[in-house]
Amino acid sequence: MKIVKVESFLIDIPWKEEVRKYMAWAAQGSRTWLYKVHTDDGIVGLCENPRDARGLASQLIGRNPFDFILDDSVWPLQEALYDIMAQALKVPIYKVLGHKYRNKVPVCYWSHHFPPEVLAKEAIKAAEEGFTVHKFKARPHYDPVEQVKAISEAVPEMAIIPDANGSLWLPSKAISFARKVERYNIFCLESPIPQSDVEGYLTIKAKVDVPIAIHMGDPDPIISLATDMVDYYVLEVPGVWSTFRYAAAAEVAGGTMTASGAEGKGYTVGGRPVWLEGFGRTAIAEAFQVHLAAVIKMSTLPSPFFLHRLREHTLAEDPLMVREGQVEVPEKPGLGITLDERALKKYLVS
Known part of the structure; x- marks a missing residue:
């Protein structure tokens, strides 16, 4: 061939x-x-x-x-x-990539830095489409506390991931924000301050109860893993092998966790849980990411693959469906969608 x-x-x-x-x-x-x-x-x-x-x-x-x-x-x-x-x-595809750890992959809804009233409508739509976690971009354009409040009041059971991409800048601001929103259903706080500020993250982690996540790679994984500066990692790297390498690093970090495996079999591993983020914009790319997440042991957190939900079309005849915050891993040959x-x-x- x-x-x-x-x-x-x-x-x-x-x-x-x-x-x-x-x-x-x-x-x-x-x-x-x-x-x-x-x-x-x-x-x-x-x-x-x-x-x-x-x-x-x-x-x-x-x-x-x-x-x-x-x-x-x-x-x-x-x-x-x-x-x-x-x-x-x-x-x-998952059979070519490796061992399948889960039959269903957890996913989350994604929004950009929309005003609170738009985020509220998006949260309602997300819940109707089967999502249980809503990630949004927190930026200085709007009060992130009001954004969290809007989502929570619209769908109280929706877990929320505010992603600041470092825009809170100072540990003191991140701590203040975390304390103001901890009354809500916060899944975690992603990249509240610049990721290179290791001491800042250690300060935040010591003073708030909200889990903290960053993208693995900045700072160097050796530093972030050795200092135990965060609770979760985001894997957003181009390529299967690069993703596997970062996933292996996360697996040897931190303490232990128990997760549900394929066929309902549980497994306990050391390490930090991760979610994946892809680069695609349609259901075609999303399907590949679901296969990839299925074979990564530590990928137990909800991944925001479904950016195509914000577009007029998915580019697939049979896009994957979300039910109770999860997507079933396709079993058809190849990607599993058309x-x-x-x-x-x-x-x-x-």
């Missing part, structure tokens, strides 16, 4: 009307790329990513997809190659 062609489609799926005005502030635009990787025996692998990866196509032509197992140099096309491998073996070709044509830019 050899790769014979790589097709690239630049698409633009608009944000839904109710959030379009506010998503204009977002770093990620509405455009993304859909890639189809073809083999000489008729298998087509799919991946989606905002990165322009057309320059990687020449590295794939004439090669066997299995040559690229754990090879992050061809990311994001790497995801399409795993789709091909799994289809060729007639198995779901590209909506009519939607691809409708939103095609070039």
Whole structure:
């Protein structure tokens, strides 16, 4: 089996009307790329990513997809190659990636730094769609305490992740914020101050009861793990092998935890729990991330894969569904979902 062609489609799926005005502030635009990787025996692998990866196509032509197992140099096309491998073996992608630790992957709803009244409406919609955790971007544009309050009053049972991306700046401000919102159902506080401030995080952790999360990688994982500066880690790194490396680091950190495994079997491990964050914008990328999260032992926290919920279309005929805050890991060969070709044509830019 050899790769014979790589097709690239630049698409633009608009944000839904109710959030379009506010998503204009977002770093990620509405455009993304859909890639189809073809083999000489008729298998087509799919991946989606905002990165322009057309320059990687020449590295794939004439090669066997299995040559690229754990090879992050061809990311994001790497995801399409795993789709091909799994289809060729007639198995779901997770079986090519590793041991499946869970049949269902926890996920959370995601919002940008919307005003409180918009976040309240988003929380109601999230609950109706099966989510139990709501992550939002906390920024100086709006009072983050009021944002948390709006979500909580709209859906009291909704757990909340305020993600400041370091914008609270000072440990004192982060501590003050945490104490003001701890009365609500706070899942954790993500990156309250710049992640390089190790001493600041140790101060926050010592003075508040709210769990703290940061993206692994800043500071160096050796420092963050050795100092035990946070409770949770976010894994947002390009490539399967890089994700596995960071996940392995999280597994040897901290204390112990007990989680539910596949077929209901529990397992106890040392380490810090993580959630994954992907780079894609549609249900195509989301499906791959669900397979990846299923094989990472420490990925027991809700991951915000479902950014396509804010767009007019998922780009799939059969997108994965959220029930009670979880998504079932697909069992069909490959990604386990089907590209909506009519939607691809409708939103095609070039």
